[in-house]
Amino acid sequence: MIETTIYRTETGRVRSFTMSGHALFANHGNDIVCAGASxxxxxxxxxxxxxxxxxxxxxxxxxxxxxxxxxxxxxxDVQEKVQLLLEGMIVSLQTIERDYGKYIKITFKK
Incomplete structure (x- = not known):
């Protein structure tokens, strides 16, 4: 399983994220969950x-x-741009998690 952790500040901004593991949805080279998340x-x-x-x-x-x-x-102004890109990443990862939740998990921490 791919484990993704999003770390937010007290104000809700993304300060960091980690991702680790393998989806194991399919054989190496054919794993669409892993390829998508990567x-x-x-x-x-x-x-x-x-x-x-x-x-x-x-x-x-x-x-x-x-x-x-x-x-x-x-x-x-730069922080806002960075945050928008990170929030877009989160939305995309959540879309994968919604459809392939056995293979990817997203956790949020402060």
Missing amino acids: AISFGAVNSIIALTGVQPEIEQGEDGFLRCVIPENLPE
Whole structure:
């Protein structure tokens, strides 16, 4: 199962997220759940970098591990753009979770 944790601040902003595990929906190379979740998360990180100029702290590891931390003290206009991209990522991941909940789980923490 892909475990995704979204960490929010007290005001509700996304400050970081982690993703790890494998969906095991299908054999390696044919797993649409894993491919979708990976494309969404990496697409969001790449969009943040390309469209806002913000360089998040990124950590990758084995077993599909990805950790992304958004820098603090961004200008408000930049923060709003970053948050919109992250909220879009969350909506897309929740769509996968709705249809393939046995293979992906999203948890929110403060």
